[in-house]
Amino acid sequence: MARPTGVTHRGLKTASLPAPGVPYYTPKQTPPAGTALHPDAADLPTLFTPFKIRGVEFSNRFVVSPMCTYSADDGHLTDFHVVHLGQFALHGAALTIVEATAVTPNGRISPEDSGLWQDSQIAPLKRVVDYIHSQGQKAGIQLAHAGRKASVLAPWHVAKRGEHQFALESEGGWPDKTWSASSIPYAPDWVDPVAMTLADIAAFKAAFVAAAKRAVAAGVDVIEIHGAHGYLLTQFLSPTTNKRTDQYGGPSFENRTRLLLELVREVRAAIPDSMPLFLRISATEWLDEVEPKEPSWTLEDTVRVADLLPAAGVDLLDVSTAGNSPKQTIKMHTRYQIDLVPAIKKALRAQGSTAADKLLFGAVGSVTTAELAKEVVQKGGSVEADLVLAARQFLREPEFVRRVAHQLGVPIKWAHQYSRAVWRPEAKI
Template identity: 60%
Template structure:
């Protein structure tokens, strides 16, 4: 009797990672074409220099206040890995300080030492094993440094100062000027020119470490009242030297950091920048950082090698007056749209725009990036599809959508959005038997 042995089909290992896991090809969250169905823009690929994202969903940097002397841990491996596993095209690691005194809390992520590279690379390898991309946000907390984790505060924005006994450094907090963020915040020291020059070099050194760790992209944190953001505002920056006063002087540090980072990272690596488009202080009648100045800054960025502007707002003053998210939930997204439209009219469409803030539904995520035309999906029997018909002449407000809290609530937000929009997407190989049935309400 002849015995026929059927050769088993072996799992193809994911390339370029130091452990075995099946190759995800295509990666989860990739739209699978279906005859007669137009794929919404949010599920189409996006190119950033050499980086190709399978969709437009980005996990926004989210501080976890859980690092060990700046070193990320197994917690971060699981926390960040879940987003790549569930289809996020790009995940950005939380604000990571380029100097020890640039952490918000003693438990913040850091990259001021070579010892930080290995735990970061472990996370990078996991995300790459899923076929997805990962970035890191580099920053410095400035005058908002040396506080305790927010769950120790009675109200957000009124965190308690971390004393030396609690690992803090309230006597070594830096600011553009010696102006505290709020009465409950540490009193910063105005940075000297020598400290500023050293800081720029620290940023460049951190970018080199990020490249060594294998990150696909770097985002410079110039928002939310942290150090670079505080230099932009005439409220928090009252210097009389070349780093204060005029628009050119107040943007000098940020532009110097951009140049320093661009000079040490590969030409093929995209560079991102997050800014607060306005500090919401117009009600004071005094000069403040606003959308007009953000647009002026944005026009400079393409020539400096910045590829995407991540448009946030606020965070630089405790007296800010932000629109109600109940009556104006898209207040921040609308600003991103204004900036994008103005840049395109100026012929600077190569600078992509990211929108962030209050993006909690499939329909909103879709509409933000949907360019001209009508998107249709084929409803399945019993399936409550989200309305996705675009208006004639609709213009996208952004090129990518960045979400933080919604991914904390729903790590599978990308897969859930696809199901609600009627878009068939790839699931992780190991999870495919858990896919929702066609027509299933979720």
């Protein structure tokens, strides 16, 4: 039988079909790495089954969660990001989400953060996306604004300095130009943010929508809105940080969620209908047991807003926690965030909301073992999230998908170029 012959972009013949849609030759990965080789096996874990959201299908349920690397050049991604993010797709992650990417210059967490506030930042992002696509995988991006937690130094600089975290103007920072819902600093030794005017809010929403359009131009498959970890949208959601007296604040839940819901609707309207829209949220601030007690964002608030998300245009709620107050008290255990997913779904169903079935869920936090990764998304299991997200474990083990598959006894596809190194079934990995 004749071997298939492909044609590269240079017009040269090759025995391997080329990956479609990328501006260089690399072999087409059919199926993508991380795909179960026996998809009809009766005991195949849900973790290794494909999943479709709107017009995008994922080869398995693994997602590389956004993680800051403090390595961008004036907001532009570099070759570092091609290597850093590309390795996860190469080793089998179905979706890799680019780190928190600022929609305005003053929305960066650090001066070295990724950005998408100008057109020149599209091409370097597209280079990352093209590589991920060349491996048959999907690329996402998390769009964000850090608010009062902006203009800080990368962690290794803070460790070296041994004092305040914020970046001075002489270090490329903007300590006098950070935004928030109200002029309340994150901590006593942090900078005082500027309370946003209505004009600032309008400009922020316009910048967010413009960044989403740039992401579409770069070819991303998924957009995630960052509404967690104490960044700008969290600062509007929480009564701890939002003391405004206009339509965007105060004690009113409707006012404090107004900006988030307006932003979701505007982004949804600006991107293709076939593109999934995710929202990451801090489901609780973990301030319930802090004395003296004061109003904060709680799990009950998350349930209330989750009920509104499907109609606004969110497809998947990425459930994280914390980050809005240094006073937070977290009783750490392996499932301290993961268990919030079934809690939210149960509460929605108890109040008769259809959102529990319309809204998809992603679980994140301390996913370091094969058994836990399997449990998080297993149909009929205790969590039943739709996707499992991990960040630090992928830093420790870029081949995490392959290791999980091996430990669960699931034969999966490896990238063609690595296929001679496939572990034997009896190997101890």
